[in-house]
Amino acid sequence: RGKWRRVVRVLKELEEACETSVGRLKQVVDAMAVEMHAGLASEGGSKLKMLLTYVDNLPDGNELGTHYALDLGGTNFRVLSIQLQGNRSSILEHDVERRPIPQHLMTSTGNDLFDFIASSLKEFIDKGNDSEVLLGGKRDLGFTFSFPTKQNSISSGVLIKWTKGFSIGDMVGKDVAESLEQAMTKKGLNMRVTALINDTVGTLALGHYHDADTVAAVIIGTGTNACYLERTDAIIKRQGLLTTSGFMVVNMEWGNFWSSHLPRTSYDIDLDCDSPNPNDQGFEKMISGMYLGDIVRRVILRMSQESDIFGLGGSSRLSMSFVLTTPLMAEMHEDRSLDLRDVARILKDILGIPEVSLKARKLVVRICDVVTRRAARLVAAGILGILKKMGRDGTGGITGTRSRSDVNMKRTVVAVEGGLYTNYTMFREYLHEAMIEILGEEIAKNVILKVTEDGSGIGAALVAASHSSNY
Ligand code: ADP
Numbered sequence: 013r014g015k016w017r018r019v020v021r022v023l024k025e026l027e028e029a030c031e032t033s034v035g036r037l038k039q040v041v042d043a044m045a046v047e048m049h050a051g052l053a054s055e056g057g058s059k060l061k062m063l064l065t066y067v068d069n070l071p072d073g074n075e076l077g078t079h080y081a082l083d084l085g086g087t088n089f090r091v092l093s094i095q096l097q098g099n100r101s102s103i104l105e106h107d108v109e110r111r112p113i114p115q116h117l118m119t120s121t122g123n124d125l126f127d128f129i130a131s132s133l134k135e136f137i138d139k140g141n142d143s144e145v146l147l148g149g150k151r152d153l154g155f156t157f158s159f160p161t162k163q164n165s166i167s168s169g170v171l172i173k174w175t176k177g178f179s180i181g182d183m184v185g186k187d188v189a190e191s192l193e194q195a196m197t198k199k200g201l202n203m204r205v206t207a208l209i210n211d212t213v214g215t216l217a218l219g220h221y222h223d224a225d226t227v228a229a230v231i232i233g234t235g236t237n238a239c240y241l242e243r244t245d246a247i248i249k250r251q252g253l254l255t256t257s258g259f260m261v262v263n264m265e266w267g268n269f270w271s272s273h274l275p276r277t278s279y280d281i282d283l284d285c286d287s288p289n290p291n292d293q294g295f296e297k298m299i300s301g302m303y304l305g306d307i308v309r310r311v312i313l314r315m316s317q318e319s320d321i322f323g324l325g326g327s328s329r330l331s332m333s334f335v336l337t338t339p340l341m342a343e344m345h346e347d348r349s350l351d352l353r354d355v356a357r358i359l360k361d362i363l364g365i366p367e368v369s370l371k372a373r374k375l376v377v378r379i380c381d382v383v384t385r386r387a388a389r390l391v392a393a394g395i396l397g398i399l400k401k402m403g404r405d406g407t408g409g410i411t412g413t414r415s416r417s418d419v420n421m422k423r424t425v426v427a428v429e430g431g432l433y434t435n436y437t438m439f440r441e442y443l444h445e446a447m448i449e450i451l452g453e454e455i456a457k458n459v460i461l462k463v464t465e466d467g468s469g470i471g472a473a474l475v476a477a478s479h480s481s482n483y
Contacts, residue, residue, distance in 0.1 A: 016319070022311070022318055026382055027382055032385070032386055034449050040397065041397045042400070044271070059269060064208060064247065064253075065210075065213050065239070065263050066165050066166035068260050069257050069479070070261070071474040071475065076477075077096060079152060080093045081470070084207060085211055087112060088111065089113055089132075094473045096141070109136055119179045122183040125180060130195035132233040134201055146195055153203045154207045156214050156469065159171060159176070160173060166206070167189055167204075167206055168208060191452055192205055198343065207472060209475055210239075211429075212239040213261055214468040215230075215467030216228065225424060225425045226427050226462070227425065230426060230431045231395075232428065233429070235267055236266065237265060239260060239261050241259050241261055241402075242260055267296030274390065275386060283445075298386065302338070304338045304386045305341040308379050309330065314365065322367065322372065323366070338436075344380055351370060355373040355376055385438075388439045389446040390436075391443055393450065399424060399426075399459065404424045405445065406423060421455055422458065423458050425461075427462055428461050428464070
């Protein structure tokens with residue numbers, strides 16, 4: 013009896029610490045809008061970097077011709093080409109090629125990495141028989157480079173720092189597009205980087221290509237980030253910034269968002285301390301696929317220390333960081349069998365805990381639920397923070413108050429990508445539910461989350477197309 017009391021107390025404490033009432037979510041919405049404002053007001057004014065992208069117009073469906081893109085953002089990189097016929101509904105993607113980045117290149121030199129990329133691109137183009145490239149017309153290239161860069165124009169940007177296992181010292185501070193162009197020239201490729209973007213911008217571009225009401229994009233996969241269309245006059249830190257459209261896409265780097273209103277637990281604090289980047293990416297560590305499974309593991313570990321409901325003596329696997337991945341956690345959470353056999357199997361095979369009682373399995377499902385529900389609701393609040401900053405949350409902007417006419421809010425589409433959102437049904441449902449709770453049913457009808465697919469690849473080619481001079 014006593015052991016269950018202790019375990020139930022751990023669960024109760026978790027639930028309380030993860031509490032996301034509508035009231036609290038609204039505070040997060042406000043905090044996000046306020047931090048966005050601060051990040052736009054001055055360099056370093058907020059944990060949100062609010063990076064300028066120099067993307068000032070988004071593809072609208074009228075683009076024409078063949079366009080190429082490179083996508084480098086993780087362990088794979090891809091080359092692709094698309095064909096456009098000026099008709100929004102048709103993107104003829106004629107080829108995609110995915111290649112792993114050889115491990116040694118991730119920590120080698122910039123020259124080695126870009127030579128490898130340029131060779132792959134050349135092989136790809138040689139195979140495609142693109143007559144224009146062969147005839148010497150300069151080709152546009154979209155380059156998705158999903159590492160933080162400081163841009164000075166749409167086609168250039170300096171690497172701020174590597175992430176995701178890359179560490180090439182001689183590249184930090186260098187212009188990424190220029191390095192690629194030099195490598196392409198060496199290979200005899202007559203191409204120019206017309207658009208250097210990150211993956212969220214690609215997602216926004218692809219979303220906008222298909223639906224002109226798309227004004228923001230969010231990626232919720234292994235990591236998380238968002239970007240949106242901002243008025244240039246609101247970008248105070250760059251006074252006098254002028255674009256023809258009056259708008260610019262801003263890359264928020266929202267994984268680093270932080271606010272005292274975020275519901276934080278002791279497990280989050282421990283996870284952060286144990287991570288290679290403590291005090292960094294605080295929002296991401298509560299919501300993205302990289303971390304959710306590990307938060308659950310930490311709660312189970314705690315319970316196993318408080319009681320013997322997960323066996324005596326403890327399991328050594330349970331102490332290993334990241335053994336419980338988020339897809340496995342989702343499988344336990346969504347186990348619909350009466351005896352929770354998927355939960356039992358994963359506890360046994362992955363965490364080394366055999367023969368767990370049904371009651372304890374139910375507890376595990378409950379933990380998954382608490383952790384995922386918190387994550388999904390915080391993403392909902394984050395998205396609505398963006399819409400609030402844009403004056404599209406039905407309240408009339410950051411300082412405004414609700415008036416009757418505002419309820420006739422514009423249709424607003426947010427492009428969404430990432431495995432956590434697309435593959436994890438419970439996550440998605442909790443996110444939608446929270447949006448309705450915060451906005452109210454009437455206003456929520458105007459906010460549409462639309463899944464795009466492969467914005468980081470196709471989107472880059474589209475931005476290259478819409479910023480190219482030859483169509
Ligand atoms: P990435 O973000 O790595 O570029 P994705 O957008 O495809 O790629 O996201 C993959 C991430 O999504 C995985 O790391 C995992 O955390 C999460 N994920 C994938 N499938 C599932 C699933 N079925 N349930 C829960 N999370 C999932």
